[in-house]
Structure formats: C-alpha cells, structure tokens
Amino acid sequence: xxxxxxxxxxxxxxxxxxxxxxxxxxxxxxxxxxxxxxxxxxxxxxxxxxxxxxxxxxxxxxxxxxxxxxxxxxxxxxxxxxxxxxxxxxxxxxxxxxxxxxxxxxxxxxxxxxxxxxxxxxxxxxxxxxxxxxxxxxxxxxxxxxxxxxxxxxxxxxxxxxxxxxxxxxxxxxxxxxxxxxxxxxxxxxxxxxxxxxxxxxxxxxxxxxxxxxxxxxxxxxxxxxxxxxxxxxxxxxxxxxxxxxxxxxxxxxxxxxxxxxxxxxxxxxxxxxxxxxxxxxxxxxxxxxxxxxxxxxxxxxxxxxxxxxxxxxxxxxxxxxxxxxxxxxxxxxxxxxxxxxxxxxxxxxxxxxxxxxxxxxxxxxxxxxxxxxxxxxxxxxxxxxxxxxxxxxxxxxxxxxxxxxxxxxxxxxxxxxxxxxxxxxxxxxxxxxxxxxxxxxxxxxxxxxxxxxxxxxxxxxxxxxxxxxxxxxxxxxxxxxxxxxxxxxxxxxxxx
Numbered sequence: 454x455x456x457x458x459x460x461x462x463x464x465x466x467x468x469x470x471x472x473x474x475x476x477x478x479x480x481x482x483x484x485x486x487x488x489x490x491x492x493x494x495x496x497x498x499x500x501x502x503x504x505x506x507x508x509x510x511x512x513x514x515x516x517x518x519x520x521x522x523x524x525x526x527x528x529x530x531x532x533x534x535x536x537x538x539x540x541x542x543x544x545x546x547x548x549x550x551x552x553x554x555x556x557x558x559x560x561x562x563x564x565x566x567x568x569x570x571x572x573x574x575x576x577x578x579x580x581x582x583x584x585x586x587x588x589x590x591x592x593x594x595x596x597x598x599x600x601x602x603x604x605x606x607x608x609x610x611x612x613x614x615x616x617x618x619x620x621x622x623x624x625x626x627x628x629x630x631x632x633x634x635x636x637x638x639x640x641x642x643x644x645x646x647x648x649x650x651x652x653x654x655x656x657x658x659x660x661x662x663x664x665x666x667x668x669x670x671x672x673x674x675x676x677x678x679x680x681x682x683x684x685x686x687x688x689x690x691x692x693x694x695x696x697x698x699x700x701x702x703x704x705x706x707x708x709x710x711x712x713x714x715x716x717x718x719x720x721x722x723x724x725x726x727x728x729x730x731x732x733x734x735x736x737x738x739x740x741x742x743x744x745x746x747x748x749x750x751x752x753x754x755x756x757x758x759x760x761x762x763x764x765x766x767x768x769x770x771x772x773x774x775x776x777x778x779x780x781x782x783x784x785x786x787x788x789x790x791x792x793x794x795x796x797x798x799x800x801x802x803x804x805x806x807x808x809x810x811x812x813x814x815x816x817x818x819x820x821x822x823x824x825x826x827x828x829x830x831x832x833x834x835x836x837x838x839x840x841x842x843x844x845x846x847x848x849x850x851x852x853x854x855x856x857x858x859x860x861x862x863x864x865x866x867x868x869x870x871x872x873x874x875x876x877x878x879x880x881x882x883x884x885x886x887x888x889x890x891x892x893x894x895x896x897x898x899x900x901x902x903x904x905x906x907x908x909x910x911x912x913x914x915x916x917x918x919x920x921x922x923x924x925x926x927x928x929x930x931x932x933x934x935x936x937x938x939x940x941x942x943x944x945x946x947x948x949x950x
Contacts, residue, residue: 475557475560480529481528481529481530483527489888490520491521492885495791496896497894499790499791501546501549502899503544506621507544507911508544530891531557539616545622546897555893567666568667570585571584571651572584573606574632574927581598582596583927587665588666592651592665600651600652616638622912626844626872633755648665651665705724706722708740715744723756725849730760738832741832749837749838753842754842754867754934757850758850759849761849764850771863773828775828777825777826778852782818782819782900783816784899785816787809787898791885795883805881808821822880838862839938839941842867842914843870843934850870850872851870852872852876855874864941865918866938867920873911873912873913874912874913880901882896920934
C-alpha cells in the first residue's frame with residue numbers, strides 16, 4: 454500500500470512537471486521575471502563575444518535598465534518574451550534570439566495556431582498581397598493592403614521588421630524573413646484571432662473589407678517561428694526565368710543545366726546542414742567536369758547556413774589557390790559562472806576542451822579554423838563562378854560568399870546577404886535557459902572573423918551586380934537575378950578586378 458501511495462504521488466509530480474501541464478495564461482511574479490532578466494543580462498555580458506560589436510555598451514546598458522524597470526507586474530511567458538525581443542534586437546546578432554520554453558513548444562504542437570492567412574511584400578511605401586491562403590478567393594495577389602485589424606498596414610510591416618534580428622545594420626534579412634513568414638510573425642506579435650480583418654484596395658480603387666482565416670486544407674506548415682534565425686523554411690523563391698534541366702542531387706543540393714546554354718550549370722544549395730554533403734559535392738563536381746561546364750552558378754539564396762565543414766569544402770572545390778577562410782574564432786572566458794544554465798553543458802564542455810585552445814584570461818580559440826586550406830584537385834572547378842545571394846543568405850552561406858568575393862573567385866549577383874560580411878557570433882550556440890520562466894535565449898559563444906580585412910561597416914556581402922525585384926517580378930514569379938547572370942555570361946563581363 455505504501456508503495457502504491459508513493460507511486461501515485463510520483464505520477465502526480467511528473468504530471469505537474471510535464472508539458473501537458475503547461476498553461477499559456479500562467480503569469481509569473483515580477484520578482485521571478487526580474488531574477489530571470491538579471492540572469493539573462495549576466496549571461497550575455499559574460500559569455501557573448503560580440504555583445505558590443507554594433508551597439509556601444511552605454512547605450513545597451515541604458516536599454517537593459519529601461520527594460521528592467523518595466524518588470525514591475527506579473528506577465529505571462531509570451532508577454533515576457535515580447536518585452537525581451539526589442540532589447541535583444543539591439544545586439545544586432547542574428548544568432549542571438551529569444552525562444553519559448555520547451556513547455557510552450559510542446560503546448561503549441563498540440564494547439565495549432567490560427568496564423569494570419571496572407572503573405573505580403575512592401576513596394577515604394579505600400580503593402581501588397583504576395584500569397585493568399587485564406588478562405589476568401591476575392592483577395593488577389595498584387596492587391597494593396599491598407600489596414601490589418603485596424604492598424605495601418607505599413608506600420609504593421611515596419612513593426613514586425615523591428616523584431617527580426619539581423620547581423621549588424623542589415624535590412625535584407627529582415628525584409629526576406631517578413632516576406633517568407635509574415636503570417637507567423639503577425640500572429641505572434643499582434644495576437645491570434647479566429648478571423649483577421651483586412652482592408653484592401655480593389656480594381657476600382659475602392660476599399661474593401663474582408664474577415665479572413667486560413668482555409669482548412671491550407672496550413673503554414675513550414676513557417677518558422679519568430680525566434681528562428683533563418684528564413685529558409687517557407688521561402689518565397691521565384692523559379693528560373695530560363696528553364697533548367699535537373700541533373701542530379703537531393704532536396705538540399707542539386708545540379709541543373711540550362712538548355713539555352715550548355716556551358717552553364719546551376720548548383721542550388723538550400724542549406725549547409727545536409728549531412729551527405731561530401732558525397733553530393735563529389736558527384737556534382739564530377740558531373741560538371743564531365744559536361745565541360747565553363748560557367749557555374751551557385752544559388753545560395755535563402756540558404757540559412759549550417760555546417761562550417763560543408764561551407765569550407767565547397768570553397769575548396771572552387772578556389773584556385775590556397776586560402777584562409779577565417780582570421781580568428783575566439784570566445785570570452787569559458788567556462789563562466791553562467792555555464793550551468795546552458796543546454797547540453799557536459800557535451801559542450803568536452804567539445805570545447807577538445808577543439809578550442811585556452812588563451813590568457815580563460816578565453817578560447819579554435820585554431821583549426823584559421824589554418825590555410827588547399828583547393829580540391831580532383832574535380833575542382835576553375836571556370837567562372839557566379840553566386841546568387843539575397844537577404845536569406847545567412848551565417849555559413851554569407852561567410853562563403855564573403856570569402857569567394859574577397860579572394861576574387863566569384864562574381865556575386867542579387868541582394869546583400871543577411872549574414873555579416875566580416876563575421877558573426879556563432880560556431881557553438883547553446884540555449885541559456887532562464888530558471889523561473891524557462892524561456893530560452895540562444896547564446897553564441899565564439900566571435901568569428903572571416904578573411905575579409907576591409908573595415909566592418911555592419912553589413913553583409915554587397916553584390917558586384919545588385920538586382921532589385923520589382924512588384925511585377927514578385928507577382929509574376931520572375932527571376933531577374935538569374936536573368937542578370939545570363940546577360941553577364943553572354944557579355945563576358947566577369948568582374949575580377
């Protein structure tokens with residue numbers, strides 16, 4: 454009987470701690486919120502190597518103090534996170550974001566959200582419909598959106614851009630993320646509704662009001678959460694202007710050839726996170742050599758990054774001389790007093806001890822990252838290389854573009870990358886879990902500097918040939934980026950000065 458009683462008590466305790474016991478309406482006392490906030494601040498100040506890279510310490514300290522002063526009453530987890538988002542955005546580090554607790558994420562999986570049913574884009578200060586997932590067929594692509602739930606549409610768009618965190622002062626990551634994930638961001642910031650009120654302008658230039666919800670057969674299956682750093686899922690990506698014939702690859706890495714010009718191959722790499730990259734790189738570049746390709750287009754648009762090793766190997770297939778991809782990869786003193794609050798602590802401690810050399814004052818440096826790398830000889834490509842980039846080119850893909858451009862091995866076409874040209878804070882990125890609310894903060898541990906020696910002006914890789922999408926391009930699913938490359942190939946105007 455005694456054992457049965459203890460079993461019941463144990464099951465009750467487990468149930469109370471389980472994700473099913475989570476309630477989004479639960480509020481936390483101001484003292485608990487302040488405790489978590491101070492721990493987050495201390496964690497960032499002692500462990501984030503790029504905390505003051507773009508925002509001076511006095512300004513950031515002032516913002517921390519102002520936010521702390523607002524923690525004077527109970528808040529739900531979501532309200533607490535929304536208070537932290539604008540503060541963390543001031544760090545201007547795309548790898549540093551606020552995430553919900555695991556309890557919240559488990560709860561959200563069981564309670565599917567009612568997202569806003571339109572994607573939108575901004576053009577010349579106005580907001581237009583990009584896609585309609587609602588139950589109202591009267592909303593058409595290209596219609597101007599005037600108001601959403603009584604709010605000015607442009608003001609809504611700008612407010613959501615304000616909580617998207619990019620590297621430095623970059624704006625293309627923000628616009629790409631909002632284009633790809635407006636439904637999720639709107640629901641997160643403005644609140645979930647059964648139906649959303651939207652006012653659009655019709656063909657007679659008159660305003661029409663609709664109350665919209667997602668069509669039941671439609672779902673925002675691949676939309677990322679506001680805390681994610683990469684806009685790869687749910688991407689709005691136009692098809693090629695000139696048809697291509699797919700040759701080989703998988704859903705993340707695939708090679709295609711243009712029937713209009715047999716000398717051009719297009720290698721589309723959606724992520725550097727594919728575990729089979731070595732196999733596919735070898736197959737792809739062997740096929741490129743077999744087809745005697747002289748112009749290789751590498752599409753890194755909406756590639757949110759991934760494995761450093763995958764990025765480095767791609768560069769080795771393309772480089773024509775030994776090169777250095779990174780100047781330095783260093784951390785603040787590690788371990789720190791905050792280490793016990795980070796995720797996967799034991800494994801991370803072992804990993805850092807193995808790959809990172811200890812420097813004076815306890816800092817760590819990954820020496821292997823700065824070694825000179827040699828080009829791949831067998832199947833290495835030495836022809837003309839063009840890179841397609843946009844605001845969704847982030848982290849490892851931005852670093853790839855930065856190095857290939859810096860070492861004059863590629864012509865970059867498109868829009869500024871979402872990741873920093875000179876580097877970022879990343880490499881090892883655990884979660885700092887706040888003990889009271891269980892809210893998680895992504896905390897990059899290493900400051901990574903690319904080989905680029907130019908002054909850091911807080912932006913991504915600026916293309917050699919910048920291409921601006923018009924409203925007609927977006928609505929007509931055109932791809933002026935690729936069209937520009939065909940023009941460059943035909944004109945033989947490869948920038949290598």
